[in-house]
Structures are given as C-alpha cells and as structure tokens.
Amino acid sequence: MRASRAKRALTCHDPAPTTENRRSDYFGYRVGVRLKFLLRPGWLGLIALVVVFASLCFTLLAPWQFSRSDEAQTRNNAIAESFHAPPKPFAEVLPAGQVPDQRTEWTQVVLRGQYLPEGETLAWQRTVLGEPAFEVLTPFRLDDGTTVLVDRGFIRPVDGTRAPDYAAAPTGDISVTARVRTDEQDSKQRPLFEHDGHRWAYAVNAATISTGTGLALQPGYVVLNDGQPGVLGAMPLPRLESGPYFSYALQWIAFGIMAIIAIGYLMYSELRPDARPAWHNAPADEKSADGPKPVAKSGRRRKMSVAEAIAEEERQEREEEARRKAEAGAPADDAAHQTNNA
Template sequence: MRVLRNFLRPGWIALAIVVIAFAVACFWVLAPWQLGKNSRTEHQNDLIKRAESSQPVPIGDLYQDGRPVEDAEWSRVSVTGRYLPDKQAVVRLRSIEGSPAYEVLTPFAAESGDTYLVNRGYVKPVQGTALPPITPPPSEQVALVARIRAAEGTSPGREPRTEAGATQVYSIDPEVLGRAVDVPLAAGYLQLTDDQPGGLGVIDLPQLDSGPYLSYGLQWLAFGVMAPLGLGYFVWSEVKQRRAAKTGAPIPKKPRERGRRTREALAASSTGSVVHSEARGPIGSGPTSAPDDKLSDRYGR
C-alpha cells in the first residue's frame, strides 16, 4: 500500500491519464481512421479493375429508381439520347496534370425518360483562370459509353452561381445542380470515356495505388501498445530506486559509468600501469619512504 501511495501524486496521476487517453485514441480513433481509408481505397481499386475487365452494359441494368445500384461506380454503361446544352454547367477549381482546368457538365435526356448528368471532360483556361470557349455537344440523338460515378456532394457556401455567362459549381452534385438549372437529374453522374460524341479533354482513371494508410494504421497500433509499456517501465524504475534507497543497497551504476571504468581497466592492462582508485585519502595519509631508500632503489647503494 505504501508503494501505491507513492504513485497517487498529481504528477503520476496526470501522466497515467495522458498515457491512457493516448492509447485509447490510438486504438479507437487514429488506427481505425487510417485502416478505414485503406479499406476504401482497396475497394475502389477493386471496382476499377473489375470495370476495366467488363464490357459496357445498358444503363438500365445498373440504375434502379434513378439511382446506381451498389458497387456500380466505375462500371461502363451505354445510353442513347440527346444533350441539353442550354442547361450546361462547369466545375471550377479543377486540376489536370498540375494545371488549372474546368470540367464541363451537360445534362443528357435518355430515351428512357431519365435525365443524367454527363461529365464531358475538361477544358483549360487560355488566359489566367478565365473560362475559355467550350465546344458545344451534338444537337442530334447520340449513343454514349460512360462510367458511372458517385456524386461529390456540396459544401455549405459552395452553391452554384452564374459567372462569365455560365453556371459554375465547385463540386459535382446532380441534386443541387438539377435545382439550379431546373432539370431533375438522376443520382450520380456519367463520365465520358475516350472518343465519345461531345467529349472534351479525357479525364484519366485514378492510379491503382493503395497509399500509405495501412502502414499508418499499424504505426498507430504500435504507438498504442508502446505508451502503456513505457509507463510501466517508469513505474518499475521508480519502485526499484525506492526499494534500493530504503534498504541502503547501492544503486546500480549507470551503463555510462560502467563503460568508463571498463575502458580505464583495459587501458591500464595494455600499458602495464596501475588504475588509480576513485577513493582518495587526505594528503599525507598514504605510505611514505625516506629519500635515501628511494635513491638506493633507483641507483644502488
């Protein structure tokens, strides 16, 4: 109990609280956060691989009640209909190969009666960040092949606005954009593939890279284990020192002190000299000899 009371001091209690809170955050917040990002990235990579190895299917096979079915993202679909260029919008603040760009969104009225939002690709500004002229889509009925993409959502304060004679948005959100252009749009959107009618600059598929999330998650788990172990080591060291002080036993020398004494002993053995002890008595307390005896020992009698 006396040992326990020694650790019921504010400093030790605060240290224990910090260590426990850090370990809890590692196991239940930080590690799951990184491991969850790794799982989502791996899932997206699997969807892209599956979509690349499959053929386009009619859009009705992957849409139900105006929404894409589960795990339909990145799948290629075919759809026939007409563009609605007067309802067109552009996405601001995009980057293509490190350069600023706009992505062009045009509603597409399908033969089935549904209207889908089509990302026709990108255009790059000619001067600064000014919106360049955009090639209009075909006016006749066309057949498209595109990839299903999930909506990005809209952040507060980032609603659509009209600028430079065009409706401009910060993200691709069919629900919000549909209200802005007064056209009900199906959920998600379609991203055109290569060589499609009305296509502009082709947006490439993302790289199949899992990222560092798995290693980060494992590191947080390791930190969560190391923190309590470190606290346990400090507690053990404190108890050991208190017991040594109570019994009067000498406290073990530090490794640095032991290393210094070992080096001195090795140096003495190699030169044949004597290692002097740290304990020194007062001046004149050591053995003495007469000067005659010293001279006779050196030069003979």
Template sequence: MSAPETPDVERAAAAPAGWRFAFSKRWLGYLAFAIAFAIACGFLSNWQLARSKEAAAANALIAANFDSRPVPLAEELPSLTAYSPKQEWTRVTVTGTYETDKEILARNRPFNGSPGFEVLTPLRTADGALFIVDRGWVPTGSSTDAPDSVPAAPSGTVTVIARLKASEPAIPGRSATGMQVGTIQLSVVKQKLDGADVYTGAYGLLDSQTPAPASAPAPTVTDPPTQDEGLHWSYMIQWIIFALIGFFGLGYALITEYRKRNEHDPAEQARAAERARRRAQKRTDADVEDELLDASR
C-alpha cells in the same frame, strides 16, 4: 537538552521503508495517470486500425469496379436518386443525346496543378431523364470566370461509358452563378436545369463515347487512383508502444524511489553491490582508457 532516543525509536528509524510508499496518494495518482494515458493510446490505436480497414476497403472497391464490365445505367441506378458508396467507379453504359444548351461548368477544379473547370453535359436518356456526364477538364481562359473555349459534345445519338461518382457535398463559401456550380452537387445541378428529371444520386466520369468527337476536354481520370493504405498500421503500433512506455516509465520511477528509500537496508545494499559488479563486468577496454584519460587531465 532533548532526551536520547530509545532503542525502539532507533530501530523504527532504521527499519527499511519497503514498498509502503507505493500505496501513497502520490503514486496512486501516477498509476491513474498512466492508466488514463494507456486508455487514450488504445482509442487512438483503434482509430488508426479503423482507418486502415477503410483504406483497404477503398482499395478493394477500386480494384473491383474501375475496370469492371459496363452495366446498363438503368440496371445500376434503377431510380434517379439511387446510389450506394459500393458503386463508386462502377462502369455504366447509357445511350442518349447530349443537351449542350444545358451544359454546366464546375469551377475551381485544379488539374495537374493548373486551375480550370470540369464540363458537365446532361445526356438525355431514352426514358427522358438527364444523366450528368463529366466530359473532362478545360483550363481557365483569359477571363478567370470562364474558359476561352469548350470542345463541343458529339451531336445526335451517342453511347457513353462512364464511371459512377457520388454527388458532391456543398463547400461553405464556394458558390457560383449562371450555368456554373461551386461543386458537383447534383441537387444544385437539378435546380440549374429548372427542376428537370435529373439523376441526383450519382453522375458519370466519361470513359469513352461513340461516336468520338474530333476534340474533347482533357479526361480527369484515366488510371485508377493510387491504392495506398498509408501508414495506419505503423501508427497503430506506435500508439500501443507509447502506452507500454508509460507503464515502463512508471515502473522505472517506482524502482528508483524504492532503492533510494531503502538504501540503508542490508538486503538492498547487497543487491546494489551486485548491480555494480555486473556493470563493472560490462566495462570495455575503451571505457577503462576513457576513465584513465579523464583522471590524467
């Protein structure tokens, strides 16, 4: 037979556990995980805030530039490579002569859900440089490699008002042959034009031209792009809430284990009784009826 426990051992066994368990490796690991999760949520929240600011800046740029007073091209783009993202949608005016024999088609350009091409016509300016004007969109023809017809550009001297757009990047796997391009990448357009003096920083989306032709490609842009900042602010707040939920869950689990470990502590038993009394006070008549029905079954 084993020896009976001494009073000191009995008192140690009956002593309340307190909060000592919270400093164990297990709970410190939980805390480290909650902190790491909160930091990750913080980075994601900050990323959404940055996206929101970018969207707001883009909207402000559209509002400022889309219907701006046209500025002479040479003033807005003092060199062939000049262009700043802040100039997007800026309206410029330029006078010259279309070189229709050097016209290029940008392929795979959907418009209103239909496949087609955008017509890029070089405009020879007074100083001899070529400014690429996107005159609009034409649908794919009976042959998918070309449109059935392209409305001719006005002949002779023409004054064009266009909105500046940056040269597009290359898209892997998208290429074209002949007088077609996979994207409006102005360095490639320049090569197609045998290295002529071409504005390679930006091209122009046609807004209007004088004289106006009898027929023209469908304009690709007539109204400002939708100015929508999206749900970035909502997502930013959600990530902050997720971080708080992580700490709330950790605290709830900590308190639950404390109560379980200290269930024999008279002080904790008194607190448990008080919590039960408060829950009982919150019971409604419907709760009582449900309990009676459950008991009678």
C-alpha cells in the same frame, strides 16, 4: 506470591504474531508504499493521457486508416473489373432514382439519347494531372426520359479564372459510353453561381445542379470515356494503388503500444534505486573526511527515490522492532530475577 506475580506478568503480553502473518503484512505494506507515487497529480494525469491516447489509437485512428485502405482496395477492384466487363445499359445498372454506391461506381454504362446544352455547368477550381482545370458538366436525356449528368472532361483555365472556348456538345440522338461516379459533397453546400458568362458549381453534385438549372437529374453522374461523342479532355482514371493507409494504421497501433511501454518504463525507473556514488556506501569517517555530501545545483539535497525511501522506512521499522523487543524483555528479566531471589 512473587513467583505467581512474575508468571502473570509473563503471560499478560499479547501472543506474538506468526512469521507468516508478519511477512504478509510487510509485503502488503511494501507494495502500498512502492505504488503510492502513482497517486500524485502528475502521475494521474500522465496515466490518463496514455490511456486516452492508446484508446484512440486502437479504437479510432487505426480502424479509420484500415477502412480507408479497404475503400481504396474496393475502388481498385471495381476499376480493374470495369476494364474486362462489357458496358451495360444505364437503366440496368442504375434504375430510376437509385443512388450509385461502391458496388456500382466505376461500372461502364451505355447511354442513348441527347445532350441538353441549356443545363451545362462548369465545375470550379479543379486539379487534373497536377494542373488547374475546369470540368464541363452537360445533362443528357435518355430515351426513357431519365436525365443524367455527364462529365464531358476537363478544360484548362485562361487568365486564372476564365474558361476558354471549347467544343459544344453534339446535337441529335447519340450513344455514349461512360463510367458511373458518386456525387461529390460540398461541406458548405454552396449553390451555383454565374461568372464570365458561364454557370459554375463548387462540386459535381447532381442535386445542386438540379436545383440551379431546374432539371430533374438522376443521383450521381457519369464520366465520358476517351473517344466518346462530346468528350473534351478525358478524365484520367485513378492509379490502382492502395495508398499508405494500411501502413498508417500499423503505425497508429505501434504508437499506442509504445505509449504503454513508455509509461511502464517510467514506473520502473521510479521504483528502481538510483545509482549511488561511491561515498554513499563508505564508512562515516571517510564520508566526513572527503567532505559534505553532494547536493543538487539548486542548493537542496537530492530527492530520495521510492526505493531509497522504502529502505529508510524499513531501517526505522527494524530499529523500532528491536526497541520494542528490548522493552518487552526487560520486565521478564526483572520478574525472573525476583523469582530467583525468592
């Protein structure tokens, strides 16, 4: 009877988990504990910030700079081609009502007709060759009746805001060669205004000047080449350079990559055990002999790192497991002892 009771006591315990299952559960537990710090509000905010910044770098800022680089390169190619291509009739390049674009801008065209000085307007507050300037805009009526806005060049201001005396546009039928330009845009869409006996515009925009003068102007405008009838100070061409846009795009990509690397390093630093002083691994008697453990400047003990917390939890688990084994082994020993006595 005693032997059968002991046998039942030994077989009542649940089957012990396999080594593989214990390792799997332990690995999952360790991973969960190690990465638990990522759920803190500070880490969540930092991760969100890095994700947003890197996304902006890769999808907005870098592509924007690449597009500006492409625009500069397209402009340079158009200007370079205009030096070698012969001028074309204006109506061939821009039929009536067609708006200039990247394909037609900077193309050299020939205009035949006469200036309309009654619609002359000055462009306000310009900068030419690094100095303040005004630009003189005079409508030009072609032989077919189309009216085009012509930029005759620049003049230097007098007393800051006054226009000097300058040569009037020639009269009669003439032929001029100019380059096509697209309209400028005034973000505030301000109308023309009168100042010092002249009509002024904030931007070289055919629609705005058409509204202010009552003349039906073709979209866009043209800039006279040097030496043409009616030209004042010939407007200089832009330099044939792409600018820093391409390098800026690469920098934004690099910033996005560095942000990801930086947060990865911070995570690694949080998971890595901190460097411990020599007294930490010394025997207990040596620790007490050397004095109390160092504390932070604020008087509190240094906060344990994630690795140290995991090590402490593992130690406690091992102690608990050893205690359970000891408790489980005690009844079995008692049963075996009772069996032997029987």
